Amino acid sequence: MSNQTPTRESRVSRTAAMALMFLLAIYFLLPLYFLIVAATKPQGDLASTFGLTFSHFDLFTNLSTLFTRSDGIFGRWALNSVIYAVLGAAVGTLISALCGYALAKFKFRGREFLFSVILGGVLVPTTALALPLFLLFSATGIVNTYLAVFLPSIVSPFGVYLARIFTAAAVPEEILESARLDGAGEFRTFFSVALKLLTPSLVTIFLFQFVAIWNNFFLPMVMLQKESLFPITLGLYQWNGQTARAPLLQESVITGSLVSIVPVIILFILLQRFWRTGLASGSIK
């Protein structure tokens, strides 16, 4: 009896599991598939043809319309997003790593207090910060500049939290000791020894911060009026709001949405190995 039931049970549950996962996969992928199909259609076919099947393949026309509309403002937005996200995440990862490393490896008074302040920072909703930041920045005159979006983006309390955990897990005390015995200063030790051991973790922190900045919308919306400074998210949001008056914008909103997603998806697939190991070590406390 006990020899037969498990196999039958497992065959049933195997089929059920696969069916459930296929349904969920359709749920997750269908909107993306719809977007791809819609981005290849001429505006006129959007409403008149079925959304999940291709009609005329006009992707390249749509792309050229997208990038030439309003003197090529979309290209500017894309460039802005890249600047905010790449620079912001790079600087943010470096300062998070320095801080997290110090919190993991140096013993000093107030260390746990500083760490709890940072953890408290993780819990603070960033949208609640945006309005007071706007008031402070307008007092100093950097509202409506690149800095207004860039500067707050480099701060990632979650990045420091991860950097501390990763350092504790990946940088053994003995290696640091031997570097110090060889006469290397703390910075030298950090940059030439610890950073190498931390590289996979730093890629993870960079990725998370990159996505957070790339996806950010509320902060730029509060800070920026000048269209030429907008990131993609804010630009497309603005276009989307105009589609009622200018229906021809709809195709550009769709094609633009696709363009804004593709680089991040490629980045994810290329760097899969990193975020997977990163998340795994992040979950071990």
Next chain:
Amino acid sequence: MTDTATRATRVVATPGGRSRHNGGGPRAGTIAAFLIPFFLPFVLFYLVPIAYAIWQSFLVVRRTGGQYGTSYTTFGGFEQYVQVFQNTEFWNSIGRIGLFGIVQVPVMLFIALIIALLLDTPLLKLKAFFRIAAFMPYAVPGVIAAIMWSFLYSPQLSPLVDLLKAIGLQPDFLGPGAVLWSAANVSTWLWTGYNMLIMFSALQAIPQELYEAAKLDGASNWAIAWRIKVPIIAPSIILTTVFSIIGTLQLYAEPAVLRQISSNISSTFTPNMLAYAVASGNNYQQAAAISVVIAVITFVLSFGFMRLTSKRAGL
């Protein structure tokens, strides 16, 4: 900052300065050099705005001599907070977001947990594909996700509406009763995979030997999943719950986009939308008070949830 640095000097500095034995360590100046690049912007762009918002929330703008007199700003005590709590739109937005969170967060985390558990069993094939499929939406900005779904909700463009009509239904995703759940669906779509991945990573860290004994005792896959795996990854489930609570209270982009196509979303639909609307009306002190209240509620809920669950798990 300096305070910490000087205190650190006092404690850390040992005779010989850079000796690393018996509680020695790098000099306070070196430690500070590691910490300051993060803490300086953290203080400027996190702590100072919080302090500034709190300060602003205690101010009121008054006028001398009636409606056309000159205005001046003065200390108003809790006046702004009284106004926030008397504002029905504020309570409506809190009620909406509360309803949203009570339904959306458990549904999303339950789906995430099921996927994580299935990916961790030998039952499933094509695991890499399913994992990436679920995680893919995380790469999509909230605004873009909402724009995509708004096309899927719109009666003119949506293939979903076409399909549902073909089987005789008349869906109205943007109607007054449905629009909150249409927004909830966007959040669920966006974040399930992210939460799943955190849980899945925790599952993978469990040593396989733990299951051997249970299997020898004849425990089914279900029993192993619910009685062994879920309790072990409880910390990750708590973490994802806390992040979801924070995310729910911050909700802005998704309803703001749906508002562009649905008249059933007001400009004060969520607390954050209300704060933004009030700030746009130049009432910064009131907007600051709303922001402070949102932050306090977030903090109390997420911190309270962590305390509650860790106590239960710890005892």
